[in-house]
Amino acid sequence: MATGYTDPERRDRIIDAALDLVAEQGVAGISHRKVAARAGVPLGSMTYHFDGMAELLREAFTRFVDDRATAFEEHLAPATTPAEAAEAVTDAIHHIAVGDQRALVLTLELYTLAAREPAFRELTHGWMARSRRCLARHFDADTVRQLDALIEGLSIHRALDTAPHSRDLTARAVARVTAGTP
Incomplete structure (x- = not known):
């Protein structure tokens, strides 16, 4: 070998x-x-x-976060207006975040580690920062924070609920959060 x-x-x-x-x-x-x-x-x-399992897990989750953040950035890249960005966010909740059981499990495993370990919390903060920068092209800072949390919450609920909510419900939730955006 x-x-x-x-x-x-x-x-x-x-x-x-x-x-x-x-x-x-x-x-x-x-x-x-x-x-x-x-x-x-x-x-x-x-x-x-x-150097050990902790370093391997940090490297592995760094790769995972980068892949997920890049997919989100690429999904929102074509949006040129807040309305198009809101539509892309709705799509992301229904297409990027759902249907990939592997990504769901990895996300939840990372969140669990981040709740306990500062090094992994840095990874989740970096992931949020990338998502928020992408959203900030279209929305003000308060809307970006709310929208980022909405994306996470709705994505997890859609993935774990036995009767996931409809795309229309997601679109209405995104519209409520982004309502003040010109």
Whole structure:
């Protein structure tokens, strides 16, 4: 098997394997041994690339946050008016945030870690900051904070409710939050 030096993709495979295992088994269910086996790397690669599980999880969730924030930014990028941005937000709640069980589980696992660990809270704050910068192209600061919270809340409720609310209800909620925007 190739060494870490001659296998430049090994670190990425480890991070991907860690995210897959967290999605399947939760943070509490992963170990260095399981991640190494899933990534197809020697167990020693874990300590070669990461100081410990906390560093691996930070790197893995950093990648996850970046992917999710980029998807949101790309989804809202075509909007040129507040009305178009509100429509894109409604779509995001129904399409980006829902239907991807893996992303839902990873998001909730990250939120749980962030509630306990400052390093992970920094990740969630960075994620919120990126979302808010994107929304700030169209809305004032107070509306941005409210809309960001609405997106998170409605997305989680849609994903976990046995009878998810309709797109029309989402559109009305977004319209209420953005009502004062010119």
